[in-house]
Amino acid sequence: MPRINILYKFSIQLFIITLIVIMAMGIIITNYIISYYFQEIMMRRELKMTADFVQTHAQNWLEPENFLPPFTDDTQAKFSKVFHGIVTIRDVVSLKVYDAGGTIIWSDRRELIGKNFMQNKEYQQAMKGEPVIVLEPIRRVDHAYLAELHTHLLEVYVPITLDAKSKTVSGVLATYKTATSLMGDIKKGKTIIWVVSLGAGLLLYILVFIMFYRGYKKEEIMTNNLYRLNEELSSFNRIAIVLSSSLDINTILHDSMEKTLNVLHKGAGRIFLLDETSNELVLAAHKGLPDDVVSAFKRVKVKEGILKDVIDGKKPLLMPEMEGHYCVKRFMPADINTWACATIPIMSMDKVLGIMEIMCPGGGCNLPMESQELFSAIGHQIGDAVAKCNLFKEIKDMKENLENLVEERTRQVIQMEKLSSIGEIMGEIAHQINNPLVGVLNFAQLALRKIDEGQPIREEVETIEKAGTECKDIIQRLLTFSKKSRFEKSREDINCILNEGIALVERQFNLKGIIVEKKYAEELPKVMIDATLMRQAFFNLINNARQAMPNGGKLTIATSAVSNPSYVRWVEIRISDTGVGIKKENLPKIFTPFFTTKREGEGIGLGVFVVHNIIKRHTGDIHVESEEGGGTTFIIKLPI
Incomplete structure (x- = not known):
């Protein structure tokens, strides 16, 4: 509303100023400029027309003697004939012919003949050979007879020169015309000027108003844009406060x-x-x-x-x-x-x-x-804000995962320490059992030497010796797996190492109905390995296969010597079971430490990881092939 008032006030003020300017300019132009020049132009035209007409007729019909007394009726008739055409012109009210002495020698009003108006300055000027035209109110003595009919007269004084060479002025013709037409023309001209002035003023008003309106609209647009930008900035800040609050x-x-x-x-x-x-x-x-x-x-x-x-x-x-x-x-x-x-x-x-x-x-x-x-x-x-929330959620989840991982790893480390302690205890127990067992075995062997064949007690002692020998072999294997040793490589027969691993779980295989199929290559080249570590690796894989077949199945172990086009040779070991298999999404994580799919208490996920490290330590390679429900195959390659 305030901006509309500004435009309204300006339009009124501009209209008033324009109107004042138009009136001032109209008055000045019409009254002081146009009227003057317009009047002058029309009077000069009138003067020229009258002068040309008078000179032409006078030179054709009059003689110098006609302006000299005596003035007879013939002279009057001649003047009437010559100037009759002027009398019939519109607005001409009277004619006078003066002689050189200022006496009226002819007039359309006979009562004026013989009168002398020597004080008439226009007549005097005309006698000098200069045509004269004046517009003035009726106030002189020689105007008295026209005072009742007119207020202004247009007087034309034309010198009559009959001798072209001497240019002697013989007399003067005075023509009196009413100023009605002239004043009407002047008034009409003033009206036209006023109309033009009003039109020009209106056009000026419109142009100025349009210029102001354009500037006003531009300023309004700029103001609105500024207001909009302020609103947008305020809105942006309000939204920013909301986004930063959570x-x-x-x-x-x-x-x-x-x-x-x-x-x-x-x-x-x-x-x-x-x-x-x-x-x-x-x-x-x-x-x-x-x-x-x-x-x-x-x-x-x-x-x-x-x-x-x-x-x-x-x-x-x-x-x-x-x-x-x-x-x-x-x-x-x-x-x-x-x-x-x-x-x-x-x-x-x-x-x-x-x-x-x-x-x-x-x-x-x-x-x-x-x-x-x-x-x-x-x-x-x-x-x-969304990216910040996502990042915060990721950090929060990462923190929780790290906390869970630390907790799990701590539990696993504790479990490893327990296993390590158990291993040490197992070694100590095996060592403690081994000593008396050796004594039992020695006494059994000594007794067999003293008992003759065929005696009933000999069979029982042989059973004791056989069981003691089996216990001794088991204890020796336990001592082998529990003892700590340096990484010492030697050329070993892979088939023999595999047999030792199978022997440790052979009893469990028999109990669960697991069939072991050996596909060993004959004359397999020996490889440089640490026998203790490799024995542990094979045992872990064989034991995993046993656990994957809780309801029985088949374990196939194959060895072969292979080479590639670059003549690189290695021994390949394939350990395959017909167990539950591994899910596809878990295959990439199978060699990750502490990863396990077993139930709690059945394993901590280090067996395969340890195998992977042992094989890599021997510059070998290991990978796995498996399908869920379709069994698993571990493929190991050891350089020859």
């Missing part, structure tokens, strides 16, 4: 959605987050939308269209009319014209994280195109 992504998205709609004075909107894996937009926040719309658009596939254009272009898209928007068509009734909508990319570090849609159900959307930068800034601001 690190919970759901809270951030819902609060930013609500605040953005409040800032834009809109009632409906939604925020999608982009799932890059499925290339879908997942509904994360919404407001003002019907329940069926919310349920129908939980996930939106990014296809050709507005959503894809916004994601690919990374710029907000403002649509003056959204009737063609497939999203709008699907949830808005057909009889409602929907004007929408701003589709804003939510971005962080030039990466699109999602989109925000501002909807206007029922029409009436008037989002300004000038606010595109604001929408882009809001999208970046929300995107940065």
Whole structure:
């Protein structure tokens, strides 16, 4: 309203000033310039016409003697004949012919003949050979007879020169015309001048008003833009406060959605987050939308269209009319014209994280195109907040995972220490058992030497010796696995090392119904290995195979010598079982320390990891092939 008052006041002031200028200029031009020059031009024209007419007729019909007395009736008749044409001219009211002495020798009014007006200055000037024309009110004595009829007279005094060579003035013809036509023409001219002046003034008023209006509108646009920028900055700050108030992504998205709609004075909107894996937009926040719309658009596939254009272009898209928007068509009734909508990319570090849609159900959307930068800034601001929340969640999850990992590793280290202690205890126990067992075995062997064949007690003593020998072999194997040794390589027979590993669990194989098939290559080259470590590696793999076949099965162990085109030779060992197998997603993690698929108490996930390290320490290679429910094969290659 204040700005409208400014324009209204200016238009009135400009009109008054223009009117004053027009009146002043009109008065000056008409009264002091136009009237003067217009009157002069018309009087000169009148003077020239009368002078030419008089001179022509006088020279053709009059003689110098006609201006000398005596003035007879013939002279009067001649003058009447010569100047009769002038008398008939419109506005001519009287004619007078003066002789050189100033006496009227002829007139259309006979009562004036014989009178002398020597004091008439116009007559005196005409006697000098100069035609004279004057416009003046009736006030002189020689005007008395016309006073009742007219107020102003146009008097023309024409010198009559009959001798062209001497140019002697014989007399003067005085013509009296009414000033009615002249004054009418002058008045008409003044009217035209006033009309032109008013038109010019009006045009000037319009031009000045247009110039002012343009400047006013420019200033208004600048003011509105400044006001809009201030509003946008204020809105941006309000949204920034909301985004900085929490690190919970759901809270951030819902609060930013609500605040953005409040800032834009809109009632409906939604925020999608982009799932890059499925290339879908997942509904994360919404407001003002019907329940069926919310349920129908939980996930939106990014296809050709507005959503894809916004994601690919990374710029907000403002649509003056959204009737063609497939999203709008699907949830808005057909009889409602929907004007929408701003589709804003939510971005962080030039990466699109999602989109925000501002909807206007029922029409009436008037989002300004000038606010595109604001929408882009809001999208970046929300995107940065989402990225911050995601980063915080990742750090939080990482912290929890690290805490769980530390707890698990601590438990595993404790378990390893327990196992190490058990190993040491087992070695000590085996050592303690071994001493008396040697005594028992020696006494049994000594007794057999003293007992003759065929005696009943000899069979029992042989049983004692056999059992003692088996116990001694088991204890020796336990001592071999429990003792600590340096890494010492020597050429060993892989087939023998494998047999030793099988022997440790052969009893368990028999109890569970596991068949062992050996496919050893004959004359297999010996390899440089640490026998103790390699024995431990094979035992771990064979024992794992046993545990993978709780209901029985078949264990196949094959060895072979192979080479490649580069003549690199190695021994290949394949240990295959028909057990439960390994899931596909777990295969990449099979050699990771502490990774296990066994139930708690059955293992800590170090067996295969230890095997991997032992094989790599021997510059060998190991990999696994497995299918869930289809068994597992470990393939080991050791350089010859």
